[in-house]
Amino acid sequence: MLLIDCPYCGKRPEIEFTYGGQAHVARPSDPGLLDDQSWAEYLYMRANTKGVHAERWRHAHGCARFFNALRDTTSDRILATYKTGEPRPQLAADAGSGR
Ligand SMILES: [Zn+2]
DSSP states (O other): OOEEEETTTEEEEGGGOEEEEESOOOOOSOGGGSOHHHHHHHHHOOOOOSSEEEEEEEOTTTTOOEEEEEEETTTTEEEEEEETTSOOOOOGGGTTTOO
């Protein structure tokens, strides 16, 4: 069983979690100033990273809080988790991932 380390609760079974998309996607401060292309890119365009990818996860069947995780998409291993609002930790695996 895969365990995910919730930054608030500790390690829990993966079935308690839901995927929430790419992390660190900032909402434009004034969307009304964007043209349709820029707004569509914000809404729909995401990285398709091979290697370490920053993702949002939610501990849906636990504390119900969102947090961020660094997952290696080539091995499906979660390398680190951190609270929303905290900076992305740097990992040795980041070197050469081209994020
Ligand atoms: Zn939790």
